[in-house]
Amino acid sequence: MKILGIDPGTVVMGYGVIESEDEEITLVDFGAITVRERLEIGERLKQIYNQLLDVILRYRPDAVAVEQPFVAKNVKSAMAIGRAQAIALLAAAGKGIPTYEYAPAQVKQRVAHYGASGKEQVQEMVRLQLGLAEVPQPSDAADALAVAICHVQETHLQNLLARQGEG
Secondary structure, three states, rough: EEEEEEEEEOOOOEEEEEEEOOEEEEEEEEEEEOOOOOOOHHHHHHHHHHHHHHHHHHHHOOOEEEEOOOOOOOOHHHHHHHHHHHHHEEEEEEEEOOOOEHHHHHHHHHHOOOOOOHHHHHHHHHHHHHHOOOOOOOOOHHHHHHHHHHHHHHHHHHHHHHHHHHH
């Protein structure tokens, strides 16, 4: 199964593509979609959407996993990230690809085994799990890979629970 992970943003949107077979996870590619911050929000979202469609067409993922916005004190920032999240969901749905959303704490729990892990700890676990020499850059791409790995772990867990329920 090929998974496209997305770390949404309205200026930089990280993406990471991994392949999962049984318990093995391999890196396919990662990067970031960037747009000029000075553009009007509608134009930025349009450009992100078009570039994301290019990524989807290039890698043809079986699933798209998107991180949900973290709402703490900065509601304006969470709203902006929510717009980018909607663009990612729309791009995947338009191509008939199932989408999955994960909260930041859920991503941390699945990747680093601790829901309150720091950003650096999660990125280091991404590096280790993918057997990379260095943490992927930019950090948005590393975060997107974490979301993709989270989806793999969540899928394995759900399959395990389903098999236990059958037995």
